[in-house]
Amino acid sequence: MYNKESMEAMQQRVDDYISQFKEGYFSPLSMLARFTEEIGELAREVNHHYGEKPKKSNEEENSIEAELGDLLFVMICFANSQNIRLDEAFQKTMEKIETRDKDRWTKIDKQEDNDGDN
Numbered sequence: 001m002y003n004k005e006s007m008e009a010m011q012q013r014v015d016d017y018i019s020q021f022k023e024g025y026f027s028p029l030s031m032l033a034r035f036t037e038e039i040g041e042l043a044r045e046v047n048h049h050y051g052e053k054p055k056k057s058n059e060e061e062n063s064i065e066a067e068l069g070d071l072l073f074v075m076i077c078f079a080n081s082q083n084i085r086l087d088e089a090f091q092k093t094m095e096k097i098e099t100r101d102k103d104r105w106t107k108i109d110k111q112e113d114n115d116g117d118n
Contacts, residue, residue, distance in 0.1 A: 007087040014076045025081035035074045042067040 005013075018025055026034065045064045047053050079086045 007090070008085070010072075011076055011080055011086060014073065015080050018077065018080070025077055028078070028081065031074060031078045031081065035071070035078065038067065038071045038074050042071060 025031070041062075042064065045062055045067050048055050049064060076086065079089070
């Protein structure tokens with residue numbers, strides 16, 4: 001279920017794929033449009049699964065997992081085209097969030113969790 005391929009390896013895999021075509025990566029604006037399109041497709045799947053809007057009988061089966069995969073592919077394409085290492089970007093974001101938001105949410109009291117197990 002869990003693929004342990006590193007983000008660096010995923011970015012290289014996408015680059016290897018895209019680099020075999022003369023067209024290469026799309027322009028940043030085209031990729032942003034594609035990213036927006038994929039987010040819309042993800043929203044549609046979430047709405048079908050959790051919302052009040054069932055699929056039409058003639059609509060193809062799809063999944064949230066597939067849409068997230070499509071979104072990740074486009075994100076990697078965008079990052080590669082901008083020479084951004086997503087592992088580094090993610091690390092910086094987590095450091096920011098773990099510092100800025102460390103007291104923002106109600107933490108789980110580990111002692112209460114342990115007391116409930118008895």
